Amino acid sequence: MELKQSFKHAGIFGVAAAAGLVGSLAFASAAQAETVIIPINPGNVPTTAEDFENSCDNLPDDLAADLDGWVFVLPAAAGAEGNFISVTATFADDEGMEQTRTTGDDGGIVDGSGDNKAYILAPAGWTLLDADAEVTDPVEDAQFNLTHTCPGTPGEEETSPAEETSPPGEEPTSPGEESPTPGEESTPGEESTTPVGSNLPTTGTPLTIALVSAAALAAGGAALFMIQRRRREAQDW
Numbered sequence: 001m002e003l004k005q006s007f008k009h010a011g012i013f014g015v016a017a018a019a020g021l022v023g024s025l026a027f028a029s030a031a032q033a034e035t036v037i038i039p040i041n042p043g044n045v046p047t048t049a050e051d052f053e054n055s056c057d058n059l060p061d062d063l064a065a066d067l068d069g070w071v072f073v074l075p076a077a078a079g080a081e082g083n084f085i086s087v088t089a090t091f092a093d094d095e096g097m098e099q100t101r102t103t104g105d106d107g108g109i110v111d112g113s114g115d116n117k118a119y120i121l122a123p124a125g126w127t128l129l130d131a132d133a134e135v136t137d138p139v140e141d142a143q144f145n146l147t148h149t150c151p152g153t154p155g156e157e158e159t160s161p162a163e164e165t166s167p168p169g170e171e172p173t174s175p176g177e178e179s180p181t182p183g184e185e186s187t188p189g190e191e192s193t194t195p196v197g198s199n200l201p202t203t204g205t206p207l208t209i210a211l212v213s214a215a216a217l218a219a220g221g222a223a224l225f226m227i228q229r230r231r232r233e234a235q236d237w
Helices: 002-032 205-236
Strands: 035-039 067-074 081-092 098-102 107-110 116-123 127-136 145-150
Touching: 067 081, 067 127, 081 107, 081 116, 098 116
Parallel strands: none
Antiparallel strands: 035 127, 067 116, 067 145, 081 098, 081 127, 107 116
């Protein structure tokens, strides 16, 4: 009876020990999985998109014409589990200033394309200086590669039409300037000396003088008529 109980206790202990061993192995595997930052292959940088191998694969179809597309690959030799977690790239812009772009803000992770890839977009003409990637459980000294680029065309600044300027020594015509008198040709560059309205008929002072003269003549004629009439009446008397 005691022997049977001993076997029973031993079986229970064995099952518990096996479960504990499996749990320990699972915990150890989970503990070993860690995120590591690995660098880009130094032979891929520095470079411009135009100077690298060109292809627009693995990039958005609506990629703007003034952007460069940069595609990175996580090779099997890196020994990492899964795809990229993220990629961060450092560029030199047109003025030589360093600029940072990431897959989270300026690109994305490419899934289902065979090799594990990611891409970043940057203004056309920038130079890739360096990059690093976040991956899971890579081998020691693992690296990733720049696989291809899709060069864009740097945007051109819009230029406003040049303002027209007057030829040297010539003053622009200002509003209200006198125009040539109708019927009289004006010489370019010469100011007109004819007073405005000089060709219109005069109806002021000359008309007044004529009316006064006519009235004076009428009054004189009437006075002369009265004098002659009185002389005739005196003679008849």
